[in-house]
Amino acid sequence: MPTEPEADLVRHLVHRGLVPASTPVEVWELSGGVSADVFLVTAAGRRLVVKRAVDRLRVRQEWHASPARVLREADALALARAIRPDNVPELLDVDEERLIITMRAVPARATNWKADLLAGSAEVEVGRRLGLALADWHSTSASDPRSLESFADATNFFELRISPFFLRVAEVHGELRPPIEHVVERLTGRSSCLVHGDFSPKNVLVDRPGFWVVDWETAHRGDPTFDLAFLVSHLVCKAVHRPALAGRYRACADAFVDAYLDHSDLDIGTADLVAQTGCLVLARVDGTSPVDFLDTDEQTAARTLARGALLEPPEDLASLWSVVETDRLGGGVR
Ligand SMILES: Nc1ncnc2c1ncn2[C@@H]1O[C@H](COP(=O)(O)OP(=O)(O)O)[C@@H](O)[C@H]1O
Ligand SMILES: [Mg+2]
CATH class of the missing domain: 3.30.200.20 (Phosphorylase Kinase; domain 1)
Known part of the structure:
Protein backbone atom coordinates (compact mmCIF):
# COMPACT_ATOMS: atom_id res chain seq x y z
CA MET A 1 0.00 0.00 0.00
CA ALA A 105 16.34 10.83 -13.68
CA VAL A 106 19.94 10.39 -14.70
CA PRO A 107 20.90 6.79 -15.63
CA ALA A 108 20.80 4.40 -12.67
CA ARG A 109 24.46 3.48 -13.21
CA ALA A 110 25.57 7.03 -12.28
CA THR A 111 27.41 7.33 -8.97
CA ASN A 112 27.42 10.19 -6.50
CA TRP A 113 30.78 11.95 -6.68
CA LYS A 114 30.88 12.65 -2.94
CA ALA A 115 30.58 8.92 -2.22
CA ASP A 116 33.24 8.14 -4.84
CA LEU A 117 35.63 10.68 -3.31
CA LEU A 118 35.11 9.45 0.23
CA ALA A 119 35.66 5.88 -0.98
CA GLY A 120 39.07 6.96 -2.26
CA SER A 121 38.29 7.29 -5.95
CA ALA A 122 39.32 10.80 -7.00
CA GLU A 123 39.29 10.96 -10.79
CA VAL A 124 41.15 13.93 -12.16
CA GLU A 125 39.17 13.69 -15.37
CA VAL A 126 35.93 14.37 -13.50
CA GLY A 127 37.50 17.51 -12.04
CA ARG A 128 38.67 18.66 -15.46
CA ARG A 129 35.32 18.12 -17.11
CA LEU A 130 33.49 19.86 -14.28
CA GLY A 131 35.78 22.87 -14.72
CA LEU A 132 34.97 23.05 -18.42
CA ALA A 133 31.23 22.80 -17.80
CA LEU A 134 31.26 25.41 -15.04
CA ALA A 135 33.22 27.78 -17.28
CA ASP A 136 30.53 27.34 -19.93
CA TRP A 137 27.67 27.98 -17.52
CA HIS A 138 29.35 31.08 -16.18
CA SER A 139 30.69 32.55 -19.42
CA THR A 140 27.67 31.86 -21.61
CA SER A 141 25.18 33.23 -19.08
CA ALA A 142 27.37 36.30 -18.48
CA SER A 143 27.35 37.05 -22.18
CA ASP A 144 23.53 37.09 -22.24
CA PRO A 145 22.30 39.32 -19.39
CA ARG A 146 18.67 38.80 -20.40
CA SER A 147 18.99 35.10 -19.57
CA LEU A 148 19.82 36.17 -16.01
CA GLU A 149 16.84 38.42 -15.37
CA SER A 150 14.92 35.85 -13.32
CA PHE A 151 18.02 35.17 -11.16
CA ALA A 152 18.59 38.72 -9.94
CA ASP A 153 17.03 38.27 -6.52
CA ALA A 154 19.80 36.80 -4.35
CA THR A 155 17.75 36.60 -1.14
CA ASN A 156 17.98 32.82 -1.04
CA PHE A 157 21.70 32.95 -1.58
CA PHE A 158 22.06 35.42 1.25
CA GLU A 159 19.91 33.40 3.62
CA LEU A 160 21.33 30.00 2.72
CA ARG A 161 24.97 30.79 2.08
CA ILE A 162 26.17 34.26 3.14
CA SER A 163 24.42 34.25 6.48
CA PRO A 164 25.06 30.67 7.68
CA PHE A 165 28.46 30.20 6.04
CA PHE A 166 30.15 33.59 6.38
CA LEU A 167 28.37 35.79 8.92
CA ARG A 168 27.85 32.94 11.38
CA VAL A 169 31.56 32.08 11.26
CA ALA A 170 32.47 35.74 11.81
CA GLU A 171 30.31 35.59 14.96
CA VAL A 172 32.10 32.49 16.23
CA HIS A 173 35.58 33.84 15.43
CA GLY A 174 35.47 37.54 16.28
CA GLU A 175 39.10 38.08 15.33
CA LEU A 176 38.32 36.89 11.81
CA ARG A 177 35.44 39.29 11.34
CA PRO A 178 37.36 41.94 9.32
CA PRO A 179 38.78 39.53 6.71
CA ILE A 180 35.46 37.66 6.48
CA GLU A 181 33.53 40.90 6.02
CA HIS A 182 35.96 41.86 3.30
CA VAL A 183 35.31 38.55 1.54
CA VAL A 184 31.55 39.06 1.79
CA GLU A 185 31.81 42.58 0.43
CA ARG A 186 33.78 41.42 -2.62
CA LEU A 187 31.55 38.41 -3.13
CA THR A 188 28.23 40.20 -2.94
CA GLY A 189 29.57 43.13 -4.97
CA ARG A 190 29.95 41.03 -8.10
CA SER A 191 26.93 39.83 -10.00
CA SER A 192 27.94 38.75 -13.44
CA CYS A 193 26.73 35.26 -14.27
CA LEU A 194 24.62 32.24 -13.36
CA VAL A 195 26.09 30.82 -10.16
CA HIS A 196 24.98 27.34 -9.05
CA GLY A 197 25.37 28.16 -5.37
CA ASP A 198 25.73 24.54 -4.15
CA PHE A 199 28.47 23.28 -6.45
CA SER A 200 29.46 20.43 -4.21
CA PRO A 201 30.47 16.82 -4.97
CA LYS A 202 27.18 15.57 -3.53
CA ASN A 203 25.35 17.34 -6.33
CA VAL A 204 27.48 15.77 -9.06
CA LEU A 205 26.33 12.43 -10.41
CA VAL A 206 29.10 10.77 -12.39
CA ASP A 207 28.19 8.73 -15.45
CA ARG A 208 31.63 8.01 -16.83
CA PRO A 209 33.03 9.67 -18.77
CA GLY A 210 30.32 12.29 -18.34
CA PHE A 211 28.45 13.69 -15.35
CA TRP A 212 25.30 15.50 -14.33
CA VAL A 213 24.94 18.47 -12.02
CA VAL A 214 21.73 18.57 -9.96
CA ASP A 215 20.21 20.70 -7.20
CA TRP A 216 20.07 24.16 -8.75
CA GLU A 217 17.77 25.73 -6.15
CA THR A 218 20.38 28.15 -4.78
CA ALA A 219 21.18 29.41 -8.29
CA HIS A 220 21.41 33.17 -8.65
CA ARG A 221 23.14 35.90 -10.59
CA GLY A 222 26.35 36.40 -8.70
CA ASP A 223 30.10 36.02 -8.32
CA PRO A 224 31.59 33.14 -10.37
CA THR A 225 34.36 32.74 -7.78
CA PHE A 226 31.85 31.26 -5.36
CA ASP A 227 31.22 28.01 -7.28
CA LEU A 228 34.96 27.45 -7.71
CA ALA A 229 35.71 28.12 -4.04
CA PHE A 230 32.79 25.93 -2.95
CA LEU A 231 34.03 22.87 -4.82
CA VAL A 232 37.67 23.42 -3.87
CA SER A 233 36.73 23.83 -0.19
CA HIS A 234 34.99 20.45 -0.28
CA LEU A 235 38.09 18.82 -1.75
CA VAL A 236 40.29 20.51 0.88
CA CYS A 237 38.03 19.16 3.65
CA LYS A 238 38.25 15.68 2.15
CA ALA A 239 42.05 16.00 2.02
CA VAL A 240 42.09 16.95 5.72
CA HIS A 241 39.92 13.90 6.38
CA ARG A 242 41.99 11.48 4.27
CA PRO A 243 45.57 12.84 4.29
CA ALA A 244 46.89 9.80 2.45
CA LEU A 245 44.71 10.85 -0.48
CA ALA A 246 45.41 14.58 -0.21
CA GLY A 247 47.55 14.53 -3.36
CA ARG A 248 44.74 12.98 -5.38
CA TYR A 249 42.12 15.38 -4.08
CA ARG A 250 44.45 18.22 -4.87
CA ALA A 251 45.05 16.91 -8.39
CA CYS A 252 41.27 16.87 -8.89
CA ALA A 253 40.93 20.41 -7.58
CA ASP A 254 43.83 21.64 -9.73
CA ALA A 255 42.40 20.00 -12.85
CA PHE A 256 39.04 21.60 -12.09
CA VAL A 257 40.42 25.11 -11.51
CA ASP A 258 42.92 24.95 -14.41
CA ALA A 259 40.27 23.77 -16.88
CA TYR A 260 37.94 26.49 -15.65
CA LEU A 261 40.51 29.26 -15.95
CA ASP A 262 41.60 28.09 -19.41
CA HIS A 263 38.06 27.97 -20.66
CA SER A 264 36.26 30.83 -18.91
CA ASP A 265 35.86 34.38 -20.22
CA LEU A 266 35.49 35.71 -16.69
CA ASP A 267 38.29 36.98 -14.50
CA ILE A 268 38.80 35.17 -11.22
CA GLY A 269 41.03 36.96 -8.72
CA THR A 270 43.42 34.56 -6.99
CA ALA A 271 43.17 36.43 -3.69
CA ASP A 272 39.36 36.23 -3.80
CA LEU A 273 39.44 32.53 -4.62
CA VAL A 274 41.85 31.73 -1.79
CA ALA A 275 39.96 33.85 0.75
CA GLN A 276 36.55 32.43 -0.18
CA THR A 277 37.96 28.91 -0.03
CA GLY A 278 39.36 29.60 3.46
CA CYS A 279 36.01 30.98 4.65
CA LEU A 280 34.13 28.03 3.23
CA VAL A 281 36.47 25.49 4.88
CA LEU A 282 35.86 27.25 8.18
CA ALA A 283 32.13 27.27 7.52
CA ARG A 284 32.32 23.49 7.09
CA VAL A 285 33.49 23.28 10.70
CA ASP A 286 31.91 26.20 12.54
CA GLY A 287 29.08 27.31 10.27
CA THR A 288 25.44 26.34 10.54
CA SER A 289 25.73 23.14 8.46
CA PRO A 290 29.08 21.46 9.15
CA VAL A 291 30.22 18.51 7.05
CA ASP A 292 29.42 15.10 8.46
CA PHE A 293 32.78 13.43 7.95
CA LEU A 294 35.35 15.44 9.97
CA ASP A 295 36.19 14.18 13.46
CA THR A 296 37.34 16.53 16.25
CA ASP A 297 41.04 16.45 15.33
CA GLU A 298 40.25 16.95 11.68
CA GLN A 299 38.03 19.89 12.55
CA THR A 300 40.93 21.45 14.45
CA ALA A 301 43.17 20.95 11.44
CA ALA A 302 40.62 22.49 9.08
CA ARG A 303 40.23 25.45 11.44
CA THR A 304 44.00 26.00 11.50
CA LEU A 305 44.17 25.92 7.74
CA ALA A 306 41.23 28.28 7.28
CA ARG A 307 42.42 30.78 9.88
CA GLY A 308 45.79 30.87 8.14
CA ALA A 309 44.09 31.47 4.79
CA LEU A 310 42.28 34.47 6.25
CA LEU A 311 44.88 36.01 8.54
CA GLU A 312 48.01 35.40 6.48
CA PRO A 313 46.61 34.76 3.05
CA PRO A 314 48.66 32.30 1.01
CA GLU A 315 49.74 33.61 -2.37
CA ASP A 316 47.65 31.14 -4.32
CA LEU A 317 45.75 27.88 -4.04
CA ALA A 318 48.99 25.91 -4.44
CA SER A 319 50.30 27.47 -1.21
CA LEU A 320 47.02 26.70 0.53
CA TRP A 321 47.23 23.06 -0.59
CA SER A 322 50.85 22.79 0.50
CA VAL A 323 49.63 23.44 4.06
CA VAL A 324 47.30 20.44 3.76
CA GLU A 325 49.96 18.23 2.23
CA THR A 326 52.78 18.99 4.64
CA ASP A 327 52.62 18.40 8.35
CA ARG A 328 51.90 21.97 9.31
CA LEU A 329 48.39 21.33 10.57
CA GLY A 330 49.48 19.08 13.38
CA GLY A 331 46.69 17.58 15.45
CA GLY A 332 45.15 14.44 14.14
CA VAL A 333 45.82 14.87 10.47
CA ARG A 334 48.69 12.46 10.39
N1 LIG B 1 17.69 13.98 -11.97
C1 LIG B 1 18.15 13.15 -11.01
N2 LIG B 1 18.40 11.86 -11.31
C2 LIG B 1 18.85 10.99 -10.36
N3 LIG B 1 19.07 11.33 -9.09
C3 LIG B 1 18.83 12.61 -8.74
C4 LIG B 1 18.35 13.58 -9.67
N4 LIG B 1 18.20 14.75 -9.01
C5 LIG B 1 18.55 14.51 -7.74
N5 LIG B 1 18.94 13.23 -7.57
C6 LIG B 1 19.41 12.58 -6.33
O1 LIG B 1 18.66 13.05 -5.23
C7 LIG B 1 19.51 13.71 -4.30
C8 LIG B 1 18.77 14.88 -3.71
O2 LIG B 1 18.41 15.78 -4.73
P1 LIG B 1 18.84 17.30 -4.67
O3 LIG B 1 18.26 17.98 -5.87
O4 LIG B 1 20.30 17.36 -4.50
O5 LIG B 1 18.06 17.80 -3.39
P2 LIG B 1 18.50 18.28 -1.93
O6 LIG B 1 18.13 19.72 -1.93
O7 LIG B 1 17.70 17.45 -1.02
O8 LIG B 1 19.99 18.07 -1.79
C9 LIG B 1 20.76 14.07 -5.10
O9 LIG B 1 21.90 14.17 -4.29
C10 LIG B 1 20.87 12.92 -6.06
O10 LIG B 1 21.52 11.82 -5.45
MG1 LIG C 1 21.64 18.17 -3.06
Whole structure:
Protein backbone atom coordinates (compact mmCIF):
# COMPACT_ATOMS: atom_id res chain seq x y z
CA MET A 1 0.00 0.00 0.00
CA PRO A 2 1.44 3.39 -0.93
CA THR A 3 1.53 6.00 1.82
CA GLU A 4 -0.78 8.99 1.40
CA PRO A 5 2.05 11.33 0.26
CA GLU A 6 3.11 8.71 -2.30
CA ALA A 7 -0.43 8.26 -3.55
CA ASP A 8 -0.70 12.04 -3.87
CA LEU A 9 2.53 12.12 -5.85
CA VAL A 10 1.29 9.44 -8.22
CA ARG A 11 -2.05 11.29 -8.71
CA HIS A 12 -0.05 14.40 -9.52
CA LEU A 13 2.07 12.60 -12.13
CA VAL A 14 -0.99 11.06 -13.78
CA HIS A 15 -2.81 14.41 -13.73
CA ARG A 16 0.16 16.13 -15.39
CA GLY A 17 0.33 13.46 -18.07
CA LEU A 18 3.73 12.23 -16.94
CA VAL A 19 2.59 8.73 -16.05
CA PRO A 20 -0.29 6.83 -17.70
CA ALA A 21 -3.23 6.09 -15.40
CA SER A 22 -3.43 2.59 -13.86
CA THR A 23 0.27 1.85 -14.39
CA PRO A 24 2.30 0.24 -11.63
CA VAL A 25 4.43 2.96 -10.06
CA GLU A 26 7.33 2.65 -7.64
CA VAL A 27 8.39 5.58 -5.45
CA TRP A 28 11.62 5.99 -3.46
CA GLU A 29 12.41 8.98 -1.31
CA LEU A 30 15.84 10.39 -2.27
CA SER A 31 16.00 13.13 0.32
CA GLY A 32 13.93 15.38 2.48
CA GLY A 33 15.47 18.81 2.72
CA VAL A 34 14.28 22.01 4.39
CA SER A 35 12.55 23.29 1.31
CA ALA A 36 11.73 20.25 -0.82
CA ASP A 37 11.27 16.49 -0.72
CA VAL A 38 12.89 14.58 -3.57
CA PHE A 39 11.54 11.31 -4.96
CA LEU A 40 12.61 8.85 -7.61
CA VAL A 41 9.64 7.41 -9.44
CA THR A 42 9.64 4.56 -11.94
CA ALA A 43 6.62 3.84 -14.08
CA ALA A 44 6.06 2.46 -17.54
CA GLY A 45 9.80 2.18 -18.15
CA ARG A 46 10.41 5.83 -17.25
CA ARG A 47 12.57 7.05 -14.38
CA LEU A 48 11.58 10.43 -13.06
CA VAL A 49 12.78 12.64 -10.24
CA VAL A 50 10.16 14.77 -8.55
CA LYS A 51 10.97 17.68 -6.23
CA ARG A 52 8.06 18.84 -4.19
CA ALA A 53 8.13 21.91 -2.01
CA VAL A 54 7.46 21.07 1.60
CA ASP A 55 4.31 22.19 3.26
CA ARG A 56 4.40 25.89 3.95
CA LEU A 57 3.45 25.18 7.56
CA ARG A 58 6.50 23.01 8.02
CA VAL A 59 8.78 25.91 7.13
CA ARG A 60 6.82 28.72 8.73
CA GLN A 61 9.58 29.35 11.24
CA GLU A 62 12.20 29.50 8.53
CA TRP A 63 10.92 31.90 5.93
CA HIS A 64 14.19 31.66 4.09
CA ALA A 65 13.48 28.05 3.21
CA SER A 66 10.92 29.33 0.79
CA PRO A 67 8.99 26.54 -0.90
CA ALA A 68 9.12 28.61 -4.10
CA ARG A 69 12.77 27.66 -4.38
CA VAL A 70 11.72 24.74 -6.58
CA LEU A 71 10.64 27.32 -9.17
CA ARG A 72 14.07 28.96 -9.05
CA GLU A 73 15.52 25.50 -9.56
CA ALA A 74 13.27 24.95 -12.59
CA ASP A 75 14.48 28.21 -14.18
CA ALA A 76 18.10 27.31 -13.50
CA LEU A 77 17.76 23.74 -14.81
CA ALA A 78 16.33 25.12 -18.04
CA LEU A 79 19.04 27.73 -18.52
CA ALA A 80 21.89 25.42 -17.54
CA ARG A 81 20.60 22.65 -19.79
CA ALA A 82 20.30 25.05 -22.73
CA ILE A 83 24.02 25.79 -22.25
CA ARG A 84 25.19 22.24 -21.45
CA PRO A 85 22.53 19.69 -22.45
CA ASP A 86 24.72 16.71 -21.61
CA ASN A 87 25.32 17.73 -18.01
CA VAL A 88 21.90 18.78 -16.68
CA PRO A 89 18.80 16.57 -16.32
CA GLU A 90 15.91 17.39 -18.61
CA LEU A 91 13.10 19.31 -16.93
CA LEU A 92 9.80 17.69 -17.87
CA ASP A 93 7.15 19.58 -15.94
CA VAL A 94 6.71 22.57 -13.64
CA ASP A 95 3.55 22.87 -11.56
CA GLU A 96 3.70 26.46 -10.41
CA GLU A 97 0.57 26.17 -8.29
CA ARG A 98 1.57 23.13 -6.31
CA LEU A 99 5.30 23.90 -6.46
CA ILE A 100 6.30 20.52 -7.86
CA ILE A 101 8.90 20.02 -10.57
CA THR A 102 9.60 16.82 -12.45
CA MET A 103 12.79 16.01 -14.31
CA ARG A 104 14.24 12.98 -15.99
CA ALA A 105 16.34 10.83 -13.68
CA VAL A 106 19.94 10.39 -14.70
CA PRO A 107 20.90 6.79 -15.63
CA ALA A 108 20.80 4.40 -12.67
CA ARG A 109 24.46 3.48 -13.21
CA ALA A 110 25.57 7.03 -12.28
CA THR A 111 27.41 7.33 -8.97
CA ASN A 112 27.42 10.19 -6.50
CA TRP A 113 30.78 11.95 -6.68
CA LYS A 114 30.88 12.65 -2.94
CA ALA A 115 30.58 8.92 -2.22
CA ASP A 116 33.24 8.14 -4.84
CA LEU A 117 35.63 10.68 -3.31
CA LEU A 118 35.11 9.45 0.23
CA ALA A 119 35.66 5.88 -0.98
CA GLY A 120 39.07 6.96 -2.26
CA SER A 121 38.29 7.29 -5.95
CA ALA A 122 39.32 10.80 -7.00
CA GLU A 123 39.29 10.96 -10.79
CA VAL A 124 41.15 13.93 -12.16
CA GLU A 125 39.17 13.69 -15.37
CA VAL A 126 35.93 14.37 -13.50
CA GLY A 127 37.50 17.51 -12.04
CA ARG A 128 38.67 18.66 -15.46
CA ARG A 129 35.32 18.12 -17.11
CA LEU A 130 33.49 19.86 -14.28
CA GLY A 131 35.78 22.87 -14.72
CA LEU A 132 34.97 23.05 -18.42
CA ALA A 133 31.23 22.80 -17.80
CA LEU A 134 31.26 25.41 -15.04
CA ALA A 135 33.22 27.78 -17.28
CA ASP A 136 30.53 27.34 -19.93
CA TRP A 137 27.67 27.98 -17.52
CA HIS A 138 29.35 31.08 -16.18
CA SER A 139 30.69 32.55 -19.42
CA THR A 140 27.67 31.86 -21.61
CA SER A 141 25.18 33.23 -19.08
CA ALA A 142 27.37 36.30 -18.48
CA SER A 143 27.35 37.05 -22.18
CA ASP A 144 23.53 37.09 -22.24
CA PRO A 145 22.30 39.32 -19.39
CA ARG A 146 18.67 38.80 -20.40
CA SER A 147 18.99 35.10 -19.57
CA LEU A 148 19.82 36.17 -16.01
CA GLU A 149 16.84 38.42 -15.37
CA SER A 150 14.92 35.85 -13.32
CA PHE A 151 18.02 35.17 -11.16
CA ALA A 152 18.59 38.72 -9.94
CA ASP A 153 17.03 38.27 -6.52
CA ALA A 154 19.80 36.80 -4.35
CA THR A 155 17.75 36.60 -1.14
CA ASN A 156 17.98 32.82 -1.04
CA PHE A 157 21.70 32.95 -1.58
CA PHE A 158 22.06 35.42 1.25
CA GLU A 159 19.91 33.40 3.62
CA LEU A 160 21.33 30.00 2.72
CA ARG A 161 24.97 30.79 2.08
CA ILE A 162 26.17 34.26 3.14
CA SER A 163 24.42 34.25 6.48
CA PRO A 164 25.06 30.67 7.68
CA PHE A 165 28.46 30.20 6.04
CA PHE A 166 30.15 33.59 6.38
CA LEU A 167 28.37 35.79 8.92
CA ARG A 168 27.85 32.94 11.38
CA VAL A 169 31.56 32.08 11.26
CA ALA A 170 32.47 35.74 11.81
CA GLU A 171 30.31 35.59 14.96
CA VAL A 172 32.10 32.49 16.23
CA HIS A 173 35.58 33.84 15.43
CA GLY A 174 35.47 37.54 16.28
CA GLU A 175 39.10 38.08 15.33
CA LEU A 176 38.32 36.89 11.81
CA ARG A 177 35.44 39.29 11.34
CA PRO A 178 37.36 41.94 9.32
CA PRO A 179 38.78 39.53 6.71
CA ILE A 180 35.46 37.66 6.48
CA GLU A 181 33.53 40.90 6.02
CA HIS A 182 35.96 41.86 3.30
CA VAL A 183 35.31 38.55 1.54
CA VAL A 184 31.55 39.06 1.79
CA GLU A 185 31.81 42.58 0.43
CA ARG A 186 33.78 41.42 -2.62
CA LEU A 187 31.55 38.41 -3.13
CA THR A 188 28.23 40.20 -2.94
CA GLY A 189 29.57 43.13 -4.97
CA ARG A 190 29.95 41.03 -8.10
CA SER A 191 26.93 39.83 -10.00
CA SER A 192 27.94 38.75 -13.44
CA CYS A 193 26.73 35.26 -14.27
CA LEU A 194 24.62 32.24 -13.36
CA VAL A 195 26.09 30.82 -10.16
CA HIS A 196 24.98 27.34 -9.05
CA GLY A 197 25.37 28.16 -5.37
CA ASP A 198 25.73 24.54 -4.15
CA PHE A 199 28.47 23.28 -6.45
CA SER A 200 29.46 20.43 -4.21
CA PRO A 201 30.47 16.82 -4.97
CA LYS A 202 27.18 15.57 -3.53
CA ASN A 203 25.35 17.34 -6.33
CA VAL A 204 27.48 15.77 -9.06
CA LEU A 205 26.33 12.43 -10.41
CA VAL A 206 29.10 10.77 -12.39
CA ASP A 207 28.19 8.73 -15.45
CA ARG A 208 31.63 8.01 -16.83
CA PRO A 209 33.03 9.67 -18.77
CA GLY A 210 30.32 12.29 -18.34
CA PHE A 211 28.45 13.69 -15.35
CA TRP A 212 25.30 15.50 -14.33
CA VAL A 213 24.94 18.47 -12.02
CA VAL A 214 21.73 18.57 -9.96
CA ASP A 215 20.21 20.70 -7.20
CA TRP A 216 20.07 24.16 -8.75
CA GLU A 217 17.77 25.73 -6.15
CA THR A 218 20.38 28.15 -4.78
CA ALA A 219 21.18 29.41 -8.29
CA HIS A 220 21.41 33.17 -8.65
CA ARG A 221 23.14 35.90 -10.59
CA GLY A 222 26.35 36.40 -8.70
CA ASP A 223 30.10 36.02 -8.32
CA PRO A 224 31.59 33.14 -10.37
CA THR A 225 34.36 32.74 -7.78
CA PHE A 226 31.85 31.26 -5.36
CA ASP A 227 31.22 28.01 -7.28
CA LEU A 228 34.96 27.45 -7.71
CA ALA A 229 35.71 28.12 -4.04
CA PHE A 230 32.79 25.93 -2.95
CA LEU A 231 34.03 22.87 -4.82
CA VAL A 232 37.67 23.42 -3.87
CA SER A 233 36.73 23.83 -0.19
CA HIS A 234 34.99 20.45 -0.28
CA LEU A 235 38.09 18.82 -1.75
CA VAL A 236 40.29 20.51 0.88
CA CYS A 237 38.03 19.16 3.65
CA LYS A 238 38.25 15.68 2.15
CA ALA A 239 42.05 16.00 2.02
CA VAL A 240 42.09 16.95 5.72
CA HIS A 241 39.92 13.90 6.38
CA ARG A 242 41.99 11.48 4.27
CA PRO A 243 45.57 12.84 4.29
CA ALA A 244 46.89 9.80 2.45
CA LEU A 245 44.71 10.85 -0.48
CA ALA A 246 45.41 14.58 -0.21
CA GLY A 247 47.55 14.53 -3.36
CA ARG A 248 44.74 12.98 -5.38
CA TYR A 249 42.12 15.38 -4.08
CA ARG A 250 44.45 18.22 -4.87
CA ALA A 251 45.05 16.91 -8.39
CA CYS A 252 41.27 16.87 -8.89
CA ALA A 253 40.93 20.41 -7.58
CA ASP A 254 43.83 21.64 -9.73
CA ALA A 255 42.40 20.00 -12.85
CA PHE A 256 39.04 21.60 -12.09
CA VAL A 257 40.42 25.11 -11.51
CA ASP A 258 42.92 24.95 -14.41
CA ALA A 259 40.27 23.77 -16.88
CA TYR A 260 37.94 26.49 -15.65
CA LEU A 261 40.51 29.26 -15.95
CA ASP A 262 41.60 28.09 -19.41
CA HIS A 263 38.06 27.97 -20.66
CA SER A 264 36.26 30.83 -18.91
CA ASP A 265 35.86 34.38 -20.22
CA LEU A 266 35.49 35.71 -16.69
CA ASP A 267 38.29 36.98 -14.50
CA ILE A 268 38.80 35.17 -11.22
CA GLY A 269 41.03 36.96 -8.72
CA THR A 270 43.42 34.56 -6.99
CA ALA A 271 43.17 36.43 -3.69
CA ASP A 272 39.36 36.23 -3.80
CA LEU A 273 39.44 32.53 -4.62
CA VAL A 274 41.85 31.73 -1.79
CA ALA A 275 39.96 33.85 0.75
CA GLN A 276 36.55 32.43 -0.18
CA THR A 277 37.96 28.91 -0.03
CA GLY A 278 39.36 29.60 3.46
CA CYS A 279 36.01 30.98 4.65
CA LEU A 280 34.13 28.03 3.23
CA VAL A 281 36.47 25.49 4.88
CA LEU A 282 35.86 27.25 8.18
CA ALA A 283 32.13 27.27 7.52
CA ARG A 284 32.32 23.49 7.09
CA VAL A 285 33.49 23.28 10.70
CA ASP A 286 31.91 26.20 12.54
CA GLY A 287 29.08 27.31 10.27
CA THR A 288 25.44 26.34 10.54
CA SER A 289 25.73 23.14 8.46
CA PRO A 290 29.08 21.46 9.15
CA VAL A 291 30.22 18.51 7.05
CA ASP A 292 29.42 15.10 8.46
CA PHE A 293 32.78 13.43 7.95
CA LEU A 294 35.35 15.44 9.97
CA ASP A 295 36.19 14.18 13.46
CA THR A 296 37.34 16.53 16.25
CA ASP A 297 41.04 16.45 15.33
CA GLU A 298 40.25 16.95 11.68
CA GLN A 299 38.03 19.89 12.55
CA THR A 300 40.93 21.45 14.45
CA ALA A 301 43.17 20.95 11.44
CA ALA A 302 40.62 22.49 9.08
CA ARG A 303 40.23 25.45 11.44
CA THR A 304 44.00 26.00 11.50
CA LEU A 305 44.17 25.92 7.74
CA ALA A 306 41.23 28.28 7.28
CA ARG A 307 42.42 30.78 9.88
CA GLY A 308 45.79 30.87 8.14
CA ALA A 309 44.09 31.47 4.79
CA LEU A 310 42.28 34.47 6.25
CA LEU A 311 44.88 36.01 8.54
CA GLU A 312 48.01 35.40 6.48
CA PRO A 313 46.61 34.76 3.05
CA PRO A 314 48.66 32.30 1.01
CA GLU A 315 49.74 33.61 -2.37
CA ASP A 316 47.65 31.14 -4.32
CA LEU A 317 45.75 27.88 -4.04
CA ALA A 318 48.99 25.91 -4.44
CA SER A 319 50.30 27.47 -1.21
CA LEU A 320 47.02 26.70 0.53
CA TRP A 321 47.23 23.06 -0.59
CA SER A 322 50.85 22.79 0.50
CA VAL A 323 49.63 23.44 4.06
CA VAL A 324 47.30 20.44 3.76
CA GLU A 325 49.96 18.23 2.23
CA THR A 326 52.78 18.99 4.64
CA ASP A 327 52.62 18.40 8.35
CA ARG A 328 51.90 21.97 9.31
CA LEU A 329 48.39 21.33 10.57
CA GLY A 330 49.48 19.08 13.38
CA GLY A 331 46.69 17.58 15.45
CA GLY A 332 45.15 14.44 14.14
CA VAL A 333 45.82 14.87 10.47
CA ARG A 334 48.69 12.46 10.39
N1 LIG B 1 17.69 13.98 -11.97
C1 LIG B 1 18.15 13.15 -11.01
N2 LIG B 1 18.40 11.86 -11.31
C2 LIG B 1 18.85 10.99 -10.36
N3 LIG B 1 19.07 11.33 -9.09
C3 LIG B 1 18.83 12.61 -8.74
C4 LIG B 1 18.35 13.58 -9.67
N4 LIG B 1 18.20 14.75 -9.01
C5 LIG B 1 18.55 14.51 -7.74
N5 LIG B 1 18.94 13.23 -7.57
C6 LIG B 1 19.41 12.58 -6.33
O1 LIG B 1 18.66 13.05 -5.23
C7 LIG B 1 19.51 13.71 -4.30
C8 LIG B 1 18.77 14.88 -3.71
O2 LIG B 1 18.41 15.78 -4.73
P1 LIG B 1 18.84 17.30 -4.67
O3 LIG B 1 18.26 17.98 -5.87
O4 LIG B 1 20.30 17.36 -4.50
O5 LIG B 1 18.06 17.80 -3.39
P2 LIG B 1 18.50 18.28 -1.93
O6 LIG B 1 18.13 19.72 -1.93
O7 LIG B 1 17.70 17.45 -1.02
O8 LIG B 1 19.99 18.07 -1.79
C9 LIG B 1 20.76 14.07 -5.10
O9 LIG B 1 21.90 14.17 -4.29
C10 LIG B 1 20.87 12.92 -6.06
O10 LIG B 1 21.52 11.82 -5.45
MG1 LIG C 1 21.64 18.17 -3.06
